[in-house]
Amino acid sequence: MTTTSTPPDARPAPAAVEPHGKHTLTPARIIGAGTAVTGNAYGQRELLDLFGITDPRTRSVFLNSAIERRFLTLPPRDDTGAFGTEPQGQLLAKHKRLALDMGARAVRRCLDDAGLALADIDHLCCVTTTGLLTPGVSAHLMRETGIRAGTSRMDVVGMGCNAGLNALNAVAAWATAHPGRVAVLLCVEACSAAYVMDGSMRTSVVNSLFGDGAAAIALSADPPDAAGPPSGGLPAVPGASAGPRLLGFASHLIDSAIDAMRYDWDDDQHKFSFYLDPDIPYVVGANAEQVVDRLLAGEGLRRTDIGHWLVHSGGKKVIDAVRVNLGLTRHDLRHTSGVLRDYGNLSSGSFLFSYERLVRERVVRAGDFGVLMTMGPGSTIETALVQW
Template sequence: MTTGPAAREDTGKRTPALPHITAVGTALPPVSYTQRELLDLFRITDPRIRSVFTNSAIDRRYLDLPPAEPGCPPPAETQGELRNRHLSTGLDIGADAMRACLKQAGAQLSDVRYVCAVTSTGLLTPGFSALLIGELGLSDRCSRIDVVGMGCNAGLNALSAVTGWASGHPGELALMVCIEVCSAAYVIDGGMPNAVVNSLFGDGAAAVAVVAGPGAGNSPAVLDYASSTIPGTADAMRFAWDDRLGKLSFLLAPDVPYVVGAHVEETVDRLFSAHRLRRADIAHWVVHSGGKKVIDSLRVNLGLTRHELRHTTGVLREHGNLSSGSFLFSYQRLLDEGTPRPGDHGVLMTMGPGAAIETALLRW
């Protein structure tokens, strides 16, 4: 019997319908850059910073950079200009991801009853949920929620809310869309801390469709969630205002991979405990592409093979860290591969500011 929030008994009388992930869609800006192209574009010659870029296990990233004069690096942008780019690019790729998701689901825009929009690369009021309802012409009676500022783990925090809504509204279509324009959160100052961040993150959006009920049974059911917020690590990943530059700057502590790795076993084992599962019972691992060191730390601490994390490393190599939507790009690669079989169990895993680890248990 499942005991997670997606399947607990309601006042002891009935069990809500299990939510299923019925489709996924992704979208990217039109232009991508190799790491060396970015170094040359921004005229970065410091050998230490060039080494950070070229040893990142990232080949290229899709970025929406501001237009530049021929032979010149992209111009510096104010915080207001960055915010406007987050809005315009985010709406474009967010809408494209939702359309792609609905096409895979065989659904129409008019079928959507709930929208959850996730972002951490800009602050908007109203948020992307309301803006996308207007942009796509969704029903003005569509319920919505925005999850803002939770970082790379936010996709699973939001999925918990979406599956909860779906369980209470069997047969109704809910959409979650993660929209991250990480290039609108870059700070170019020649320093190593910002260089590490600038070497890692890419732009992209990903959407999933969720429906609860037996009619969605050909897609994986979301059985349970488990979370961990690691004590004493609130400052490990955070935005801070830089008075010198007049911009928000993202700070990433160098020991994050090892802190996350040290706490991941307990979180995963807690996810499995109510279902009498072991790590060996999991056929599919869909993990956030947080960076080479993060992935290696998780692999070692969980005893996973490189093959089991092939989609995670593939997304990192081809797109970089896409923040909240990274794990959905890996999930799409898993579906495209066609390996899940009925009865298979899978784990979705993200990690980010808090510092926190989020997990979800799937069953096909």
Template sequence: MVPGLSSLFSRELGFRRDLHRADVVGMGCNAGLNGMSPLVQWARNHPGRSALLVCCEVNSAIYLVDETARTGIVNSLFGDGAAAAVITGHRGDGTVLAGPRVVDFESFCIPEQWAAMRFDWEAGPGKWSFFLDRDIPYVIGFNIREPVETLLKRNGLDLSSVAHWVLHTGGGVVIDSVKLSLGLDEHDVRHTRSVLRDYGNISSGSFLVSLQRLLAEGRTSAGDLGVMVTMGPGAQIETALLEFG
């Protein structure tokens, strides 16, 4: 889209004219955490000011109607959705902010898998169709520990320190693969499963909906640590460390 959604939001919602805009496109299911990272840095550099992260996905635009397994998988897995989060930098005056604190980020790229999740042009229907390599869930599972452990080690932590997990709803096999690799139980992925069941894979916004469900439970305690994980085209894995207040 040109202009991007941020420009349309500004027009429709009457944002300030000194608005900073950054539209993150082409990163698929990774885009939420990819967009959150620079927003968190901006908020840290501008105490007391607010940033808005909006993840908007219209995945039904890529649906095709044919008899291929590829189409069946894509049409049954992906759904439409939007999610948003407000990020505020601490003013340093003792004010307690609502919501968890974003502590740190870690990324991990698997460039040899660049074609595992991609768009292909279909001349017949005149549309782009999405391709998912059947082995990509296992590739993600095999590689997921490295960025997670790097993130935790840098902050003096290990896997046992994490009380809450917020995973991208990549699909049932992806969830199982990540769960096995990280040694998680079904309780750890309950919100990831429920979002997938209720809405499908809504791409970049999936992890925010899972986080919303975790917060709505009211079972997080002050000082609890959480890890958010997304994965998407590139192939790329994104992680973030949270501290709950």
């Protein structure tokens, strides 16, 4: 969809915060991004054949998912060559191993993109739903990579596919409150550590969707005395490039669908198991308009002012429902669909894989507006408005 963005000087300026009545803080800006996956990619048909799945209904779910491949770490094989069963303890150990490996690589690529080093990180936030660690991923990652011990940190655990934007809201606030300093947000999901194999249609749907991946972005805000207006100039971080400013966030909890997406204990399998209600794509689609319109109304914008849409790659039906209800085109959601095709559903970090693809496409112009959208358990829709 071709849209015309409202010039930055033609809309009301975002509300400014004036600490101590002296300076005006500017919104945080994304200054770098990086992604990582596990080492092995599998096609959907290949996975079906590897696990010897012949049930026509299950095969149909996999082969009609709009997913061509996913990066996964499969269970070890037993003496007969069959894939063994991984108890919950082994899955948690797998999560830790994969999360730290992917997470470290994503953070380093993000910093390289921003022209920064590990020593430049002042705040680290790690998001995951596919495993539980105490201390969290942030502490283990700091020890593994050598991030400064004085770096402040936060872990967001268990919120699901929407959690990346929940965390981005908090990290952007931290960066805005600490101008000139660097905050890094890491979404890392080892979905290979969250699978159940029981032959049911419930788990077949889940098992056809998710893949392993990590995505990191770096944020910073201009100091109050930085030269130039809030909407111009580069962040005062050496080597950083001008990415989009985060102008606002809007959330919507569909409490009537609180059980539609959940990750809870399965007594029969002695593991945690994920559940997706078949109707959830339509529930999300039906509620997308109100939260997006509320997000845009805060800046005096309409949907036609938005040039770039980066939506969570939740699944083919989810993407179609959002597209139809928001009046978008397939081109608008090309990166969302492309990430689903090439990686599957990456949970909390999916929208950042789309963001990275948009940046690499080099079609964004100064002044363009974009909307980020994620959805997940709650059921929840999270949105953010950005401007380049």
